[in-house]
Amino acid sequence: MGKCKFWTLRSNFQGQAKLSDFQLVEEDIPTNLKDGELVCEALYLSVDPYMRLFSDWSEVGKPVVGEQVARVTDSKNAKYPVGSVIRLSSGWRSHTHVKDVSTIDVMPELGDLPLSLTLGVMGMPGMTAYFTLLDVLKIKKGETLLVSGAAGAVGSLAGQIGKIMGCTVIGFAGTNAKVKWLKELGFDHAFNYKTEDVGKSIDRVAPDGVHCYCDMVGGEISFQVIKRMRDHGRMVVLGSISTYNNSTETTGPYLFSDILTKSLTITGFIIFNIREKWHIGEKQMAEWIKEGKLKYKETITNGFEHMPEAFLGLFSGENTGKAVVKA
Amino acid sequence: MGKCKFWTLRSNFQGQAKLSDFQLVEEDIPTNLKDGELVCEALYLSVDPYMRLFSDWSEVGKPVVGEQVARVTDSKNAKYPVGSVIRLSSGWRSHTHVKDVSTIDVMPELGDLPLSLTLGVMGMPGMTAYFTLLDVLKIKKGETLLVSGAAGAVGSLAGQIGKIMGCTVIGFAGTNAKVKWLKELGFDHAFNYKTEDVGKSIDRVAPDGVHCYCDMVGGEISFQVIKRMRDHGRMVVLGSISTYNNSTETTGPYLFSDILTKSLTITGFIIFNIREKWHIGEKQMAEWIKEGKLKYKETITNGFEHMPEAFLGLFSGENTGKAVVKA
Numbered sequence: 001m002g003k004c005k006f007w008t009l010r011s012n013f014q015g016q017a018k019l020s021d022f023q024l025v026e027e028d029i030p031t032n033l034k035d036g037e038l039v040c041e042a043l044y045l046s047v048d049p050y051m052r053l054f055s056d057w058s059e060v061g062k063p064v065v066g067e068q069v070a071r072v073t074d075s076k077n078a079k080y081p082v083g084s085v086i087r088l089s090s091g092w093r094s095h096t097h098v099k100d101v102s103t104i105d106v107m108p109e110l111g112d113l114p115l116s117l118t119l120g121v122m123g124m125p126g127m128t129a130y131f132t133l134l135d136v137l138k139i140k141k142g143e144t145l146l147v148s149g150a151a152g153a154v155g156s157l158a159g160q161i162g163k164i165m166g167c168t169v170i171g172f173a174g175t176n177a178k179v180k181w182l183k184e185l186g187f188d189h190a191f192n193y194k195t196e197d198v199g200k201s202i203d204r205v206a207p208d209g210v211h212c213y214c215d216m217v218g219g220e221i222s223f224q225v226i227k228r229m230r231d232h233g234r235m236v237v238l239g240s241i242s243t244y245n246n247s248t249e250t251t252g253p254y255l256f257s258d259i260l261t262k263s264l265t266i267t268g269f270i271i272f273n274i275r276e277k278w279h280i281g282e283k284q285m286a287e288w289i290k291e292g293k294l295k296y297k298e299t300i301t302n303g304f305e306h307m308p309e310a311f312l313g314l315f316s317g318e319n320t321g322k323a324v325v326k327a
Numbered sequence: 328m329g330k331c332k333f334w335t336l337r338s339n340f341q342g343q344a345k346l347s348d349f350q351l352v353e354e355d356i357p358t359n360l361k362d363g364e365l366v367c368e369a370l371y372l373s374v375d376p377y378m379r380l381f382s383d384w385s386e387v388g389k390p391v392v393g394e395q396v397a398r399v400t401d402s403k404n405a406k407y408p409v410g411s412v413i414r415l416s417s418g419w420r421s422h423t424h425v426k427d428v429s430t431i432d433v434m435p436e437l438g439d440l441p442l443s444l445t446l447g448v449m450g451m452p453g454m455t456a457y458f459t460l461l462d463v464l465k466i467k468k469g470e471t472l473l474v475s476g477a478a479g480a481v482g483s484l485a486g487q488i489g490k491i492m493g494c495t496v497i498g499f500a501g502t503n504a505k506v507k508w509l510k511e512l513g514f515d516h517a518f519n520y521k522t523e524d525v526g527k528s529i530d531r532v533a534p535d536g537v538h539c540y541c542d543m544v545g546g547e548i549s550f551q552v553i554k555r556m557r558d559h560g561r562m563v564v565l566g567s568i569s570t571y572n573n574s575t576e577t578t579g580p581y582l583f584s585d586i587l588t589k590s591l592t593i594t595g596f597i598i599f600n601i602r603e604k605w606h607i608g609e610k611q612m613a614e615w616i617k618e619g620k621l622k623y624k625e626t627i628t629n630g631f632e633h634m635p636e637a638f639l640g641l642f643s644g645e646n647t648g649k650a651v652v653k654a
Contacts, residue, residue: 053584218583240583256545256567257380259595266593268586 002029004095006063007307013055017315022064022308030097033076038098040070040086042304042327046119047311048153049216049241063091064307067105068327069118070096077101087118094304094327105275108282113289120322121289121296122282125153128238128271129214130281133161136269137212137234141166144206146225149216150190151178152314153322154238157285158214159187160294167212170205172198172221174317181320185295198224209233217242226258235266241315297321329356331422333390334634340382344642349391349635357424360403365425367397367413369631369654373446374638375480376543376568390418391634394432395654396445397423404428414445421631421654432602435609440616447649448616448623449609452480455565455598456541457608460488463596464539464561468493471533473552476543477517478505479641480649481565484612485541486514487621494539497532499525499548501644508647512622525551536560544569553585562593568642624648 003026010023029039045068054065072084073095080086080101087105090096098104108122120126132154133139145162149155150171162169163186171182171190182190189205191198198221202210209230215222219242222235229235258264271278288294299319301310304327313319330353337350356366372395381392399411400422407413407428414432417423425431435449447453459481460466472489476482477498489496490513498509498517509517516532518525525548529537536557542549546569556562585591598605615621626646628637631654640646 053588215583222583237583237586240587256542256549256564259564259593260567260597261380261595263595263597263600264593265595266586266591268588268590268592270587270590273590 002095003027004029004093004097005304006094007092008063009055009058009060011060012058013052017052017055017312019308019312024305029074029095031074033074033097034099035076036099036101037075038072038077038080038101039074039095040072040088040098041095042068042070042093043085044069044116044119045092045304045307045325045327046124047307047314047323047325048124049239049314051311052315053240063093065089065091067119067124068093068096069115080104085115087123092307106279108279109286111286111290113286116298116300116322116324116326117296119324120153120298121157121285121294124271125322126157126285127278127281128154128269129157129161130285131271131274131277132214132236132238132269133158133165134281135274136236136267137214139165139167139212142168143211144168144170144209144230145212145214146170146172146202146206146210147214147216148172148193148221148225149239149241150182150187151175151320152216155214155216156182156185156297156321157294160185161288162212163187164288164293168206170202170210172201172217178320181297193221199228202228212236214238215240226264229258229262229264231262233262233264235264237266237268299323301325303327329422330354331356331420331424332631333421334419335390336382336385336387338387339385340379344379344382344639346635346639351632356401356422358401360401360424361426363404363426363428364402365399365404365407365428366401366422367399367415367425368422369395369397369420370412371396371443371446372419372631372634372652372654373451374634374641374650374652375451376566376641378638379642380567390420392416392418394446394451395420395423396442407431412442414450419634433606435606436613438613438617440613443625443627443649443651443653444623446651447480447625448484448612448621451598452649453484453612454605454608455481455596456484456488457612458598458601458604459541459563459565459596460485460492461608462601462604463563463594464541466492466494466539469495470538471495471497471536471557472539472541473497473499473529473533473537474541474543475499475520475548475552476566476568477509477514478502478647479543482541482543483509483512483624483648484621487512488615490514491615491620495533497529497537499528505647508624520548526555529555539563541565542567553591556585556589556591558589560589560591562591564593564595626650628652630654 145167151173171187172193179190191201213235216239218240472494474486478500498514499520506517518528540562543566545567
């Protein structure tokens with residue numbers, strides 16, 4: 001009988017997440033499956049900033065939440081024979097006993113594209129970027145789009161989709177290497193928010209203000225952007241990485257006067273609420289990649305045992321593009 | 328030749344607005360009108376909290392912005408003969424020389440209703456309440472609506488429209504007399520935010536949270552409400568009276584985590600942007616008043632020379648319902 005491993009929380013995070021908050025647990029892999037059930041083994045696992053936020057409600061002792069791509073290793077389900085590759089949200093687990101196959105995601109058509117993309121460009125981050133721009137912001141050609149956390153998994157794709165849609169795209173990231181990469185991706189303007197004044201940078205390249213803002217970070221950058229949004233500007237809150245590790249109330253600037261006098265709209269958006277539409281976005285993203293219009297970068301960490309390190313890298317600015325763990 | 332008076336700002340407000348910030352100016356009433364022009368004399372003038380905000384961009388020396396209902400006293404325009412009653416946004420002026428009659432608002436059908444209502448229930452505040460609930464929040468029967476600044480011109484109407492739409496309505500106001508009035512208006516729950524804990528009050532009467540929030544005040548009350556909004560909750564920022572008199576940056580709570588994880592939508596709304604639709608709301612409000620479904624209160628100050636006092640009363644909590652000045 002083999003062993004399954006999973007990562008759980010020793011306790012809910014207090015402030016900055018740290019390695020000692022995580023605990024690796026072993027259990028037996030079940031063998032006597034019932035009809036319809038299967039067991040799969042993780043191939044790639046996703047680590048994403050949102051997991052920091054969701055962990056506040058996670059139950060200590062249960063696996064940390066998250067998506068993975070896995071291969072079926074045991075099956076009593078004809079639809080998923082041994083060897084099938086599936087995508088599921090079973091958390092930070094090396095093996096998963098799937099009792100209800102309706103919890104398995106539909107896999108996108110990958111063609112020649114790498115399997116890990118089902119957790120990135122064609123997974124949660126990619127779909128977040130796609131539906132934010134097309135469904136929530138309804139971005140229009142000629143508008144100015146600003147993306148914070150622009151070198152991350154969602155931000156780097158949101159900016160590129162903005163370019164495909166015919167927008168002027170401004171990105172903020174935290175290192176010069178990331179800024180250089182954003183320019184290679186076709187961002188019209190990219191700045192290092194750690195070394196350049198956010199407000200003055202926007203004033204220089206978008207003196208008439210910003211139509212749309214994809215906010216990954218919250219805090220001071222968002223404060224500066226909101227002050228520079230145009231009348232009827234639209235802002236989507238997709239993340240708030242600058243505030244996740246505060247153990248106190250995560251408050252930040254809330255510019256009532258700006259929201260009111262400029263008739264702004266601010267929307268929080270969670271892609272898991274519209275999973276039934278993902279196939280539309282996945283198909284489009286695959287086409288854009290094949291046409292050379294969309295580029296991506298993955299930061300791959302080897303080894304299931306290094307999941308906590310890969311996750312913590314998201315908050316220290318080490319990560320560019322999508323962070324994935326190869327099991 | 329008669330004299331026209333208007334109120335202007337001695338300087339833009341610094342912090343709390345005060346009487347000495349205003350200055351009364353006299354000028355001649357023009358006599359030799361050109362074809363198409365007219366002169367009118369104010370009958371009722373509106374004072375509203377938004378004027379505090381807009382004054383930051385007002386030009387010192389020009390009349391303070393605002394609406395009025397006026398009677399035509401001289402005319403070279405056949406459409407508006409002497410004696411006609413018109414509504415216009417010419418600011419805090421006793422007389423207005425109208426050179427372009429396209430700037431005159433269409434007057435609603437009043438029937439037997441008092442003329443001052445064209446500045447209240449059937450004017451800016453009433454239309455704000457109506458279109459906020461029907462067009463922006465798109466409020467649905469059975470939802471829970473929370474209104475801050477609920478005893479004011481907009482809030483008292485928004486709460487009553489919520490009741491007409493079949494919602495549970497919670498109001499916050501700043502005196503026990505106002506709270507009593509809100510209950511007379513049919514609010515399901517009303518609280519004095521100065522003497523009761525906002526968060527605990529909401530928890531008690533709406534343990535499942537709030538669907539919709541009409542925010543007039545910003546600041547600490549909004550912080551407590553946002554924390555208690557339901558998933559996909561909708562919030563409209565209509566005012567921010569708690570922050571207007573801050574001379575520093577008007578920052579307040581901005582709950583990134585709440586906006587994100589609950590997929591909230593926050594929209595700033597200015598009714599002047601959809602003036603072409605007012606006639607729909609005005610007709611409906613008149614019907615509701617006649618049917619006894621909608622009640623209103625006016626705080627009328629007598630005398631054009633007392634406009635600054637009437638305006639300052641909006642910020643000291645003295646005002647209930649719509650504040651109007653009878654010239």
